[in-house]
Amino acid sequence: GIQVEQSPPDLILQEGANSTLRCNFSDSVNNLQWFHQNPWGQLINLFYIPSGTKQNGRLSATTVATERYSLLYISSSQTTDSGVYFCAAPANSGYALNFGKGTSLLVTP
Amino acid sequence: NAGVTQTPKFRVLKTGQSMTLLCAQDMNHEYMYWYRQDPGMGLRLIHYSVGEGTTAKGEVPDGYNVSRLKKQNFLLGLESAAPSQTSVYFCASSLGGKAEQFFGPGTRLTVL
Numbered sequence: 001g002i003q004v005e006q007s008p009p010d011l012i013l014q015e016g017a018n019s020t021l022r023c024n025f026s027d028s029v030n031n032l033q034w035f036h037q038n039p040w041g042q043l044i045n046l047f048y049i050p051s052g053t054k055q056n057g058r059l060s061a062t063t064v065a066t067e068r069y070s071l072l073y074i075s076s077s078q079t080t081d082s083g084v085y086f087c088a089a090p091a092n093s094g095y096a097l098n099f100g101k102g103t104s105l106l107v108t109p
Numbered sequence: 110n111a112g113v114t115q116t117p118k119f120r121v122l123k124t125g126q127s128m129t130l131l132c133a134q135d136m137n138h139e140y141m142y143w144y145r146q147d148p149g150m151g152l153r154l155i156h157y158s159v160g161e162g163t164t165a166k167g168e169v170p171d172g173y174n175v176s177r178l179k180k181q182n183f184l185l186g187l188e189s190a191a192p193s194q195t196s197v198y199f200c201a202s203s204l205g206g207k208a209e210q211f212f213g214p215g216t217r218l219t220v221l
Contacts, residue, residue: 048209095206099151
């Protein structure tokens with residue numbers, strides 16, 4: 001199946017800083033999702049972004065499908081942004097989302 | 110509009126006991142999924158369904174059974190629980206096979 005790799009694995013930011021999280025995938029995709037898993041374990045949908053750029057408040061995402069990567073930008077980070085960020089994509093032949101191992105983000109006051 | 114809901118939220122079982130996890134969605138989605146998440150890892154697919162009355166195996170199906178008798182419900186059963194099934198279980202649904210998936214809040218299961 002498709003391999004999804006995320007970097008960096010861990011990130012510590014001071015409140016107000018910006019960051020970029022990266023997701024590389026091993027094959028072409030027609031669906032890519034970014035999730036935030038908060039400290040209570042809930043998986044929050046951030047973006048459904050097979051290609052192009054989307055923005056939602058302080059967060060934005062870009063997927064370059066031809067080069068097999070996606071980026072998640074967090075601007076002016078807040079302590080509530082802490083948690084684990086996952087990207088996930090299905091294999092073209094299947095339905096399951098293949099998840100990366102996540103980027104664990106800690107935003108300190 | 111509750112989205113995807115799961116019951117129970119927490120459960121502790123003894124080895125060999127059985128239980129059923131219930132997932133319900135009110136978005137009229139055709140596709141439903143059961144994933145498990147283990148510490149430090151992303152989610153892995155257990156079983157999925159592409160419509161009422163259909164089910165199929167995912168990446169890690171052993172030890173689990175599922176049923177989709179109604180479009181809005183997807184049940185995950187453990188017939189004889191094992192400690193290796195200690196995990197957090199997430200249900201998800203989507204309009205189609207490549208569409209955005211929406212997740213429930215999860216069920217934390219411990220098997221002693």
